[in-house]
Amino acid sequence: MFGLDMSFLNWDIISKFVIKGFIFSVELTVIATIGGILLGTLLALMRLSGTKVLTIPATFYVNGMRSVPLVMVILWFYLLMPAAFFDMIPGGANNRSEISAIITFIAFEAAYFSEIMRAGIQSISRGQVNAGRALGMTYAQNMRLIVLPQAFRNMVPILLTQTIILFQDTSLVYAIGAYDLLKGLTTAGKIYGRPEEAYLLAAVVYFVICFGLSYVVKKLQNKIAIIR
Template sequence: MLGLDFSWLDWDIIDKFVLGGLRFSVQLTLVATVGGILFGTLLALMRLSGKSVLAGPATVYVNGMRSVPLVMVILWFFLLVPAGFYTYLPDGANHRAEYSAIITFVAFEAAYFSEIMRAGIQSIPRGQVFAAQALGMNYAQTMRLVVLPQAFRNMVPVLLTQTIILFQDTSLVYAIGAYDLLKGFTNAGKIYGRTEEAYLLAAVVYFVICYALSWTVKRLQARIAIIR
């Protein structure tokens, strides 16, 4: 028997330790998703532009980021970016780890969202591009008005799936001391001497959230398939 004891857990513990960490994990996921999609879409357009001056740097960036473990990138940003940089951000001196995590995740996830968006753009029939050009649209107008709206719709399930993976990966910011969901459970477990239970509870919370989101994505994917 492991002798697990959860009697120490109550709402006050959750409110004091866990909710703040959960809030940051969700915020980090949302900011990294939005920023990653925007930056990733730009990278995808650069790679598809046919101009080596744009495609080359974008390809190097995407392949480079995708070839390095996320935890190493987190540590690099945290250790190499001067501490003085964070003083220009609101309360940056006290939240250096959190700001570093946000910057890292946006930069890192952009490489993955870029590949998703590139596949989505390439899935649009070339005939629609030719039709837009025949109507007098330039490259930017064709992408903004014709290609990207359809690409986003096609890629919604994949984008959401990547977001779920991103939420799981937020636990890696524990390496730089950022106060995320895992950190909240860890602190509570250490104070009450129940570290094993704290890690088990954290795993359960991650599982419940990710399972619920995965179920939602499957339902959305089925609905999109019906619309098509």
């Protein structure tokens, strides 16, 4: 009806072009999520420390990152970072786009995960913190044993939702030539003269994956609410 032809997409094409890109998109999502949560938690603790030396730079970093489009950060890091930096990383010279994407996503997503973790930490009642102090716990012990485990559990649905958004954003690494899911599909489409079908298929794949994951997160959120 619309002149679309998906016949070019067969297992040979999928195995040659699509799977490689899909694997990198998943790897980038997982690494950026783990790294972003770790760095984001550190930034959240710095902002809540009450010490200006820690609070001011952390606040500046978070607000600065959240004020700039991700695609600009991706391009800035890729174009402005000296080649010598990538040469210091094992395999970095041959995988500059991929390494650049991983570092950029961790740095950028940390700002968003930071706000999520900060809200989670602030959601823990003051009484529990005081109880920890009464038991002789230090600030670090209080955070590690009482506050952070509960904050993380409370924020799991939101953290997963942000991860889904992160997966969608991985398509932006196409701007620096990194071989992600979108790059794999569009490369196959261009080679076989079906770019429109490739972009349409990419949209469908992202929709199915993200919609499915959103459904799982919703179910998890309901289960956590029941447990509470």
